[in-house]
Amino acid sequence: MIEKSKKYMNPYLAGVIMGLIIIGSFYLTREGVGASGAFKSVVVSGVKAIAPGHAESSTFYQNYIKSHAHPLQSRLVLLVLGILVGGFISGSIMGRLKFKIEHSPKISSKTRIIVAIIGGVLFGFGASLARGCTSGAALTGMVSLSVAGFVTMIFIFGTGYVMAYFFRKLWL
Amino acid sequence: MRKKYIIVSVIAISLGIILAILPAKKIRTEVRPNQMLMELLDETRYMSVDKVAEYIVEQNRFGLLIDVRTPEEYAEWSLPGAFNIPFDSILSPNYEYILNQDIYTNILFSNGTTYSSQAWMLLKRKGYTNNYIMKGGLNNFITTFLTTQYPLESESNETFDLYQFRNGVRQYFTGSGEIPASNEQEPKNEIIIKKNKKKEDDVGGC
Amino acid sequence: MGPLTEFGILNHEGGILAAFIIGIAFGFILEQAGFSSSRKMAGVFYGYDFVVLKVFFTAAVTGAAGLLFLNYFELIDLSQIYVNRFFPPAAIAGGVIMGLGFIIGGFCPGTSVCAAAIGKIDAMAFVGGIIIGIIIFAETFPLFKNFFNMNPKGNIKLTELLGIKDGIFVLFFIIIAIVVFFVSSKIEKKVKKVEY
Numbered sequence: 001m002i003e004k005s006k007k008y009m010n011p012y013l014a015g016v017i018m019g020l021i022i023i024g025s026f027y028l029t030r031e032g033v034g035a036s037g038a039f040k041s042v043v044v045s046g047v048k049a050i051a052p053g054h055a056e057s058s059t060f061y062q063n064y065i066k067s068h069a070h071p072l073q074s075r076l077v078l079l080v081l082g083i084l085v086g087g088f089i090s091g092s093i094m095g096r097l098k099f100k101i102e103h104s105p106k107i108s109s110k111t112r113i114i115v116a117i118i119g120g121v122l123f124g125f126g127a128s129l130a131r132g133c134t135s136g137a138a139l140t141g142m143v144s145l146s147v148a149g150f151v152t153m154i155f156i157f158g159t160g161y162v163m164a165y166f167f168r169k170l171w172l
Numbered sequence: 173m174r175k176k177y178i179i180v181s182v183i184a185i186s187l188g189i190i191l192a193i194l195p196a197k198k199i200r201t202e203v204r205p206n207q208m209l210m211e212l213l214d215e216t217r218y219m220s221v222d223k224v225a226e227y228i229v230e231q232n233r234f235g236l237l238i239d240v241r242t243p244e245e246y247a248e249w250s251l252p253g254a255f256n257i258p259f260d261s262i263l264s265p266n267y268e269y270i271l272n273q274d275i276y277t278n279i280l281f282s283n284g285t286t287y288s289s290q291a292w293m294l295l296k297r298k299g300y301t302n303n304y305i306m307k308g309g310l311n312n313f314i315t316t317f318l319t320t321q322y323p324l325e326s327e328s329n330e331t332f333d334l335y336q337f338r339n340g341v342r343q344y345f346t347g348s349g350e351i352p353a354s355n356e357q358e359p360k361n362e363i364i365i366k367k368n369k370k371k372e373d374d375v376g377g378c
Numbered sequence: 379m380g381p382l383t384e385f386g387i388l389n390h391e392g393g394i395l396a397a398f399i400i401g402i403a404f405g406f407i408l409e410q411a412g413f414s415s416s417r418k419m420a421g422v423f424y425g426y427d428f429v430v431l432k433v434f435f436t437a438a439v440t441g442a443a444g445l446l447f448l449n450y451f452e453l454i455d456l457s458q459i460y461v462n463r464f465f466p467p468a469a470i471a472g473g474v475i476m477g478l479g480f481i482i483g484g485f486c487p488g489t490s491v492c493a494a495a496i497g498k499i500d501a502m503a504f505v506g507g508i509i510i511g512i513i514i515f516a517e518t519f520p521l522f523k524n525f526f527n528m529n530p531k532g533n534i535k536l537t538e539l540l541g542i543k544d545g546i547f548v549l550f551f552i553i554i555a556i557v558v559f560f561v562s563s564k565i566e567k568k569v570k571k572v573e574y
Contacts, residue, residue: 008418011429012180012559014411015436021403022441023448028388028396030381031460032441033404035487036508043512060519075397082401083408083488084495090409091496099497102416116416116500119483120490120507121514122475127487128515129526130472132462134486135404137469139434141462143441145535145544148464152473157422159477164423167481171420172572181556184439188549191446 007094022143029075032143034136036127038080040064104171115170211296218307219279221316222334225341227279228252236276240291241283251281251313259287262294272300281306281313317341381458405492414493416484416500417572423481425569428562435555443548456544461533468526483507 008014022032044064048055055061091097103112127133130152132141138156141149211217227235228251237254239246246256257267259282271278280288280303288305295303306313317338323331382388388396411433412418421427448454480486485493485504493501519526537547 008412008429009407009410011411011432012177012436014407015433016440018404018407018411018433018437019440019444021400021407022437023444024403025397025400026441026445026459027381027448027454028400029383029393030458033400033488035491036512039487039505039508040512043509043516047513047516058516058519059523060516075394078394078398079401079404080488080491082398082403083405083491084401086402086405086407087409087414087492087495088405089402090406091414094410096409096414096496099499101499103500104417112500113503116483116485116503117507117510119479119481119485120504120509121511122479122507123483123485123487123504124479124508124511125515126472126475126477126479126511127508128472128512129475129522130469131465133476133488134480135488137462137472139438142438143445144459144461145442145537145547146462146464147531147534147536147539148462148469150536151464151466151469152476155470155473156477156480159474160423160481163478163481168424170482171417171484172424184552184556185549187443188545188552191443191545192543192549194446194450194545 019143022140025140026143031075032136032140033079034076034132034140035080035083036124036133036136037076038074039124040128041074041077104169106169106172112170217292217296217303217305219304220307221313222337224251224279224281224306224313225317225338227277229341229344234276236270236278238270238278238280239282240280240287245283251310254281259291262291263298271295271303272298273302276302278303279306280304282309283311284309317345379453379455381454404488405495408489408492409496413489414496414498414501416493416498419489420481420484421572424572425565426572428566431562432559435558439548439552439555442551446544446548461535464531464534465527465529466531467528471525479511 025032044055044061047061048065055065088097101109101112103109107115123133127137130137131148132138132152134153134156138149138153142153143149224235224237226232227237231253237251239250239254239256240259240262241250241256242258243256246254246258250256255270257270261267262271270276280291282288282291285305285308288309292303292305308316323335379385382396383390383393408414412429413433418427419430422430445454445456445459449456476486483490483504485501487505487508490501490504490508494505535544537544540547
């Protein structure tokens with residue numbers, strides 16, 4: 001355990017640095033950090049490229065295309081690309097680069113992949129509905145003291161705790 | 173280890189107390205010069221009278237005409253379907269639901285463009301979008317549509333098309349193909365075509 | 379005076395470049411904090427590792443307090459900061475669905491990208507899931523369009539709702555965070571460690 005806690009940064013220090021990064025984001029671009037918006041941007045341009053007719057007829061895509069720039073122009077997509085690069089840099093410095101499936105010994109790799117996909121689907125849907133994910137709506141929202149941020153945060157973690165018991169096999 | 177966290181906690185709380193004591197500072201940035209200049213150089217805030225007429229003739233319910241003149245002037249004559257928000261109450265919370273939304277296209281107009289431009293600027297400062305100014309105001313509207321000249325033979329087809337369109341608009345307003353003899357800038361009372369003002373209700377839904 | 383993009387100091391391209399750099403920093407710190415491990419993250423729900431809570435709350439408190447200080451020293455105009463729009467039904471339903479996604483999948487979108495970057499295959503699956511989820515949302519959007527836009531409250535701040543000063547709220551926020559950290563480390567000590 002001692003060895004492990006050395007490997008990762010002290011959580012409070014990491015939190016302070018993360019807070020400063022969010023302030024930097026607000027200072028530079030008036031908006032905080034967020035990840036789900038980028039996925040939405042990619043999905044919309046993907047659909048537009050593959051099935052332009054469908055994108056034309058659907059209100060969701062229409063609204064989105066009208067109000068948003070090209071994905072590579074979009075701030076959020078670049079932000080997520082940055083997260084990818086930043087994560088990779090950190091992982092390589094700390095020697096954590098390795099293809100692996102991390103799961104509880106009680107479940108198989110296959111189960112882990114399936115639940116990860118299900119979790120992703122729920123998150124993608126929920127983030128679209130709540131207009132942002134954990135970082136975009138909850139974390140950034142709390143920094144700007146927005147009601148939406150606190151409410152979203154409470155319901156994400158509240159649901160997590162309520163449901164934790166039922167999914168304990170996945171983790172413990 | 174414990175000691176370290178206690179020290180950090182104490183520092184954090186003291187900073188919090190400082191924040192709580194510090195007076196809330198409202199930075200007043202009435203005009204952000206760079207941004208305002210950019211907005212002002214941008215001609216897209218204007219909507220041509222032809223475009224406005226198109227909205228009226230087609231009875232396009234996504235275009236909302238907003239008369240920023242006084243209620244008296246509005247009562248005397250206004251564009252059909254126009255909604256009156258007097259300039260002095262443009263920032264009143266009562267009208268916010270109309271001015272601050274992103275579905276309808278609001279077209280501000282006054283006699284000239286002075287009041288409509290000022291109103292537009294105030295709304296821009298509030299961060300509202302979808303507001304436009306009718307270029308040249310009502311005066312321009314009247315001159316354009318009620319005194320359209322038959323174009324010269326040498327003019328391009330587009331000019332003829334424009335003439336046709338404007339003539340059509342005039343007929344819509346006056347009910348006649350005749351060019352009125354009047355050279356008065358101010359409209360007369362006869363040409364009142366008031367559409368019902370149900371648009372007011374439509375906007376509320378969103 | 380910030381935000382720089384709002385005052386024309388940073389142009390559109392500059393803003394995008396800034397976003398990229400912020401992304402790198404954010405991804406780096408997520409990975410450093412251990413957010414690239416789903417089992418470490420899930421620990422917050424079972425009491426064996428509260429790293430998510432600690433990092434998350436410290437970041438929120440630091441950010442909120444920092445913005446107020448910057449505002450006080452006239453380095454940033456708080457009125458220009460984007461405050462998320464609040465639609466109670468959509469925010470609550472979305473939060474519940476995300477909470478489920480969190481406990482089942484073990485990631486959130488930002489951390490899954492970060493974990494995928496260091497080769498976690500389950501994180502890549504999660505990212506794929508997010509894309510599917512968004513497509514489902516887009517395709518079924520007309521069904522709950524009204525729900526999505528129901529009861530809009532605008533860009534409202536909690537301090538406006540409660541009618542207290544930002545600074546006082548942040549002070550309470552700091553105190554609550556410290557109490558939460560204290561309690562969580564007590565729990566952490568009691569709960570059986572999980573190796574991962």
